[in-house]
Amino acid sequence: MRHGITQVTSRRGFLHGCLALAAAPMVVPGRVLGRDGGVAPSNRIVFGGIGIGNRARAILPNFLWSPEIQWVAVSDARADRLASAKALVDTHYGTPDCRAYGDFRDLLASKTIDAVLIATGNRWHAMASMFAAHAGKDIYCEKPISLTLGEGRRLVETCRRFGTIYQAGTQRRSTASYRFAREMVLQGKIGRVHTVESQVWATGTVLHEKAAPVPEGWNYDMWLGPVQWRPFVPGRVQNWTYFFDTGEGMHTDMGTHYTDQMQWVLGTDDTGPVEFETADIVWPDPVKCMSETALTGTFRCRYASGVNGVIYQRGAFKERYIRYIGDEGWIQVDDDTDIVTAHPASILGLRNRAGAGWDNASDHISNLLSSIRSRRPAMCHPEVAHRAQSIVGAMTISARLNRKLKWDPVKERFDNEDANRMMEREPRAPWCI
Amino acid sequence: MKSLLAICLLAASTVLRPGLLAAAADLDPLVALAARYESGGSAEPLRQFEQLLRESGGDPKARAELEEALIRLLAPDTTFEAKRFACTHLAVHGSEAALPALAELLKREETAGIACLALGNLSSAKAGDQLRAALPEAKGAVRLQIVSALGRRAEAASVQPLARLARDADAAVAAAAIRALGSIDAAAARDVMASLRREARPAVAAAVADASLNGAEQLAASGDRAGASSVCEELLKATCLTHIRRGALGLLLRCDTDGGARRIGQTLEAAPPDAALVAVAIARIPELRGADVSKTFGAALPRLPPQEQVLLLEALACRADADARAIIQAQIGAAEPGVRHAALTAVGTLEDASAVPLLARALAAAATPEEAKDVQLAMAGLRGGETTDRAIGTALRHAAAKDRPPLMTVLAKRGGDVAVATLLEHACEADECAAHAAAHALRRIADSGDSASLLALQAAVTGHDVRTREAALHALAAWRGVAAWDTLAGIYLKPENAAQHALALRGLVRIAGEGNAHPDAVLIGRYRQLLDGARNDDDRKLILCVLAGAGHPDALTLALPLLDVPGVRAEAVQAVERIAEAVKATHPDKAGDAIRKVKTAQAAH
Structure with missing residues (x-):
């Protein structure tokens, strides 16, 4: 369905769609696999975790509580996190069996592991995914899925080559509020969409700080991974989001959730905008700050159809949202509260309030498990995820070059050679494959 | 230098602080400052460099001057972080002019990585030459770094040096070289890979298979399907790793002129089934073209293990043609619970009113509550809107007593005019069990908040039939939200x-x-409306009990007069006390006054 919004679906049609979404692709139920209503151990999908920091600990319960999953191993470059991750898994199962690996390559070498959760820092997402795909593992990877556009394309190609099942952690596609907003747009409730507006929060700065000894228990070399070596500076390591070679900033990190939604709603999952431009970018004061990424700014894109996308990086953490604006109304999802608002307000009467919020990734994980069994692509498969990520990546390049850029979404090339060269970044050996 | 000076002035006037204008106008001081950069120091020289680079976009002379300045940051006496900064930007703005300085960095382990950062992005073939020239002397991580960069550059000239390394005694180096070779789209690289497959060294088998698959993809992309298929056939061997075999089968299916139909059939017929490949084969079925595809593969269903049957039914559901639907419907009675579940789910997604009798029979035959729920879910999902609702209503009227509550639940899930009318009709039945079940189903609708059902109930509550009005009112009284x-x-x-x-x-x-x-x-207005319509003290007691939880100062205004009504005084006292407690922080005067009135009232009575 394109955003031209000519097809009108009835409420019943919407209900049917929801049920179909809920039911297919199907997760093979426990009773198929075990005799007692549970999943037979031999039929559980065996998982390991790569990078078990704050994000992993938030999402891990969604995995652990799935009866179809057996979690057997964790790895992390930090000994403290590794120990606490093992303890968390062992506590859940009531056994001491979770294996702890200081080097994720050893975890990937385990033949008993079917799939991995990758929740490292952003610098590792794509490369760790490619390591995992080469090791024959299926993948749930947190967003953003890559730090450069070239890396994202290689991820797509790698997963296709091995038939890897990959789910990007843009779980809002499995969230009831976002699905409702999409359905309303597709049903033409706000007319023809001309703008998709979203907002992420303004970020802080990181003050200059000298290099320090690497703390005991850290494998800093592995922590850096594909990033070219630089000294250990605590503020830079703790706030890696605010540096271009490790994070690329908040509009890229969080913004990809919204560009993913935009792509989904506009029906452009296999392509993307044709133009990028930024405005009002406020950079950190280099005298005081070592952080590099924008504090606030406006990041725009335009599709060949004329639809405009805009990400505002401004305001407070709680003020993030996405709003679809059409020629007959609008619909908005407030990310923090999961509240949907709309004009006309009558749209809201069509909402079935069932379903989990974005902070519960169970449905998204179920979709992955179903795909692992059927070998059919997951909802946020690599191409989908890469296209959404390309938008924020291109916005970053536009901001860094302070230049309006035209983009060919078929060839995946800019109209500017500097921009094209910014799509690639040589990874550091041996942390590349 | 003139053009650069102009850019410097522009940049300085728009971005840099006024005090830096003099420094920006001359690159020597800027280079000198940037050359000493280390973490902890000001990043201003670096940001200044970046600003100048941004502004130099359309000016080749200025770009050359800035590149030269960046190259000066690679001198031996600059800090590592200055060099790293320079390489990061030479990766974007560099040219052949940077090659000599980068060659020096390539020699040392601590700087080889950042040298490759720049060299990897230089389009000049001379950058590749430089990397290849450095390869023989490189050791350890430097060698791996260069191999990686050569792989990413994917130049045909790299085939020979990489082929030599592909047989290196160090398995890590050999594997990296093999993977790098795999990324080079050249016949010579694929020939090397064919030799390596024949050599079959276990230590690099995975890398050889990876790279071979990559080569096969290149062949397929260039139109050489036969060549690609030939490689993939080799990689399908049972001795290969599962993901390699899956990838090989996937590519074979894409290359096959019949879309893979014949090969899928062979895969499904294999005995015993090849677990690694069956799912991949089945996943391709939805994409196959041809009138008899569904019938052909449906015939394979009985030969497959239950889990694969489930996958096949899902695949047929994606095809959704008449043959596929007939096969799926036939599996509603399958012996395996999982297969039944898959069939029911597919029917619920694909079918309309015509499937109601079939599902009604399945409901009647359901052996377990789980199976009955599957049928209910399927019926709830059926297409066809009110026509389907009516068909379910008909099935309900003819159903055995035990099957009526689940059918009512289905109607409740579907909601809407017909479902509500049907349930209201049954809620008025003389049969108490049926009436009770219908009332329960109506409460489910009330809990769903479905707006179409609300409209139907609002119409029914003013209808002609007394019992229907009463049943509708019961549902409305349970309605979720304020609608x-x-x-x-x-x-x-x-x-x-x-x-x-x-x-x-x-x-x-x-x-x-x-x-x-x-x-x-708004809430206070609602309570006022309730109190105004109260007919007796029992009504007021009920209202006061709930009003007590409204932490709003105006709630006091509603509750206080009732302190003087003897029949509800106790409830009024309790309400005033609770409201006063809730608002005392924000409205201490009103809360205090209310408590005094309570005490006065209690003293007086």
Whole structure:
């Protein structure tokens, strides 16, 4: 369905769609696999975790509580996190069996592991995914899925080559509020969409700080991974989001959730905008700050159809949202509260309030498990995820070059050679494959 | 230098602080500052460099001057971080002019990585030459770094040096070289890979398979399907790793001129089934073209293990043609529970009213509650709108007593005019069990908040039949959210009888109570409406009990007069005390005054 919004679906049609979404692709139920209503151990999908920091600990319960999953191993470059991750898994199962690996390559070498959760820092997402795909593992990877556009394309190609099942952690596609907003747009409730507006929060700065000894228990070399070596500076390591070679900033990190939604709603999952431009970018004061990424700014894109996308990086953490604006109304999802608002307000009467919020990734994980069994692509498969990520990546390049850029979404090339060269970044050996 | 000076002035005037203007106008001081950069120091020289680079976009001379300045940052006496900064930007803005300086960095382990950062992005073939020239002397991580960069550059000239390394005794180096070779789209690289496959060294088998698959993809992309298929056939061997075999089969299916139909059939017929490949083969079935595809693969169903049957049914459901639908419907009675579940789910997604009799029979035959739920879910999902609702209504009228409640639940899930009307009809039945089940189903609808069902109930509550009106009112009194307020309030104020008044009040106080979490003027207006319509002290007691939870100063205004009503004084006291406690922080005067009035009232009585 394109955003031209000519097809009108009835409420019943919407209900049917929801049920179909809920039911297919199907997760093979426990009773198929075990005799007692549970999943037979031999039929559980065996998982390991790569990078078990704050994000992993938030999402891990969604995995652990799935009866179809057996979690057997964790790895992390930090000994403290590794120990606490093992303890968390062992506590859940009531056994001491979770294996702890200081080097994720050893975890990937385990033949008993079917799939991995990758929740490292952003610098590792794509490369760790490619390591995992080469090791024959299926993948749930947190967003953003890559730090450069070239890396994202290689991820797509790698997963296709091995038939890897990959789910990007843009779980809002499995969230009831976002699905409702999409359905309303597709049903033409706000007319023809001309703008998709979203907002992420303004970020802080990181003050200059000298290099320090690497703390005991850290494998800093592995922590850096594909990033070219630089000294250990605590503020830079703790706030890696605010540096271009490790994070690329908040509009890229969080913004990809919204560009993913935009792509989904506009029906452009296999392509993307044709133009990028930024405005009002406020950079950190280099005298005081070592952080590099924008504090606030406006990041725009335009599709060949004329639809405009805009990400505002401004305001407070709680003020993030996405709003679809059409020629007959609008619909908005407030990310923090999961509240949907709309004009006309009558749209809201069509909402079935069932379903989990974005902070519960169970449905998204179920979709992955179903795909692992059927070998059919997951909802946020690599191409989908890469296209959404390309938008924020291109916005970053536009901001860094302070230049309006035209983009060919078929060839995946800019109209500017500097921009094209910014799509690639040589990874550091041996942390590349 | 003139053009650069102009850019410097522009940059300085727009971005840099006024005090830096002099420094920006001359690159020597800027280079000198940047050359000393280390973490902890000001990043201003670096940001200044970046600003100048941004502004130099259309000026080749200025770019050359800035590149030269970046190259100066690679001198031996600059800090590592300055060099790293320079390489990062030479990766974007560099040219052949940077090669000599980068060659020096390539020699040392600590700087080889950042040298490759720049070299990897230089389009000049000379960058590749430089990397290849450095390869023989490189050791350890430097060698791996260069191999990686050569792989990413994917130049045909790299085939020979990489082929030599592909047989290196160090397995890590050999594997990296093999993977790098795999990324080079050249016949020579693929020939090397063919030799390596024949050599079959276990230590690099995975890398050889990876790279071979990559080569096969290149062949397929260039139109050489036969060449690609030939490589993939080799990689399908059972001795290869599972993901390699899956990838090889996937590519083979894409290359096959029949879309893979014949090969899928062979895969499904293999005995014993090849677990690694069957799912991949089945996943391709939805994409196959041809009139008999569904029938052909449906015939394979009985030969497959249950899990693969499930996958095949899902695949057929994606095809959704007449043959596929017939095969799926036939599996509703399958012996394996999982297969039945898959068939039911697919029927619920694909079918309409015509499937109601079939599903009604399945419901009647369901052996377990789980299976009955599967059938219910399928019926709830059927297409066809009200036509399907009517068909379910018909099935309901003819169903055995035990099957009627689940069918009512289905209608409740579907909601809407017909479902509501049907359930209201059954709620008025003489059969108590049926009436009870229908009332329960109506409460489910009330809990769903479905707006179409609300409209149907609002119409029914003013209809001709007394019992229907009563059943509809029961449902409305349980309605989730505030949407039913006005209808209930209308009945509360002008009921046909006392029972209607009481029922409406029950619904209204429930809604008001839910609003206590966020008390506002609208909520207070609702309580006022309730108190104005109260017919007796029992009504007021009920209202006061809920009003007590409304932490709003105006709630006091409503409760205080009732301190003087003997029949509800105890409830009024309790309400005033609770409200006063809730608002005392924000409205201490009103709270204090209210408590004094309570004490006065208690003293007086």
